[in-house]
Amino acid sequence: MRTHVMAIFKSCILLIFALVTAAFMNSAFADFSDKDYKTISNIVSQFSPAKNSQLIIDRIKALSPQVTKIPFPANDNSLKYLTNYSFDAIKNPDFKREYNKALAGLPKKVHHENNWMNGLKTIVAAPDDYYSTPVGKLVSLFACRPHDCPTQINMLYDPKAKQLWGFLHTDDQKSYLFGNPSDDQLAILFIVIGEHISIFE
Numbered sequence: 001m002r003t004h005v006m007a008i009f010k011s012c013i014l015l016i017f018a019l020v021t022a023a024f025m026n027s028a029f030a031d032f033s034d035k036d037y038k039t040i041s042n043i044v045s046q047f048s049p050a051k052n053s054q055l056i057i058d059r060i061k062a063l064s065p066q067v068t069k070i071p072f073p074a075n076d077n078s079l080k081y082l083t084n085y086s087f088d089a090i091k092n093p094d095f096k097r098e099y100n101k102a103l104a105g106l107p108k109k110v111h112h113e114n115n116w117m118n119g120l121k122t123i124v125a126a127p128d129d130y131y132s133t134p135v136g137k138l139v140s141l142f143a144c145r146p147h148d149c150p151t152q153i154n155m156l157y158d159p160k161a162k163q164l165w166g167f168l169h170t171d172d173q174k175s176y177l178f179g180n181p182s183d184d185q186l187a188i189l190f191i192v193i194g195e196h197i198s199i200f201e
Helices: 002-026 034-044 053-066 093-104 108-113 115-120 183-200
Strands: 068-070 129-133 136-145 148-158 163-169 175-178
Touching: 034 053, 034 183, 053 183, 093 115, 093 148, 093 163, 108 115, 115 136, 129 183, 136 183, 148 183, 163 183
Parallel strands: none
Antiparallel strands: 068 129, 129 136, 136 148, 148 163, 163 175
16 A cells, blocks of 8 residues: 555656656746856847847846747647748748838848848748747747858747847847837847857857
8 A cells, every 4th residue: 555655656746847847848948147148238239229238138037937938829820831930931921011111120231231131031040939928929030141140130020919029130240129129028039049149149
């Protein structure tokens, strides 16, 4: 009897451990180092309109535990073409409209020098991901210039609100914000970038 009870107890402990581990693995929380926060601060300090770097960092710390990667839902028309790669996303009419609007907000010279972004056709892309966040469920998208991946765009798209924001980072270490995100929206973008923030150092 005692052996049976101990076996049940052990099974319960293992189940709890598995659930906690799964929850942790699905979290987008990134344990940023001081160096990472300095990198984020350097990026944010270049944005126009200006953003308060320390405020963004404070929001990253507050929001990180609430950002979780989740599976894409099936049969959601608002996510059509958004569940694979960035070069497919442009086929989604709502995304295309918001993306083109966001790029139009970049300085003309910067946009002209980075015309690889137009249409998201000649790019290197990573798989899109889907996140549950305090500001809604968001699609993360990434693309970089072929043969020059330090030059890249990182974006979040809210298919419900039909809003897109992100930033362009160039190989000369300059960063340009687009989409006019709130402080929380920008903080969540950095949370999603997570450990890959080191590429901007």
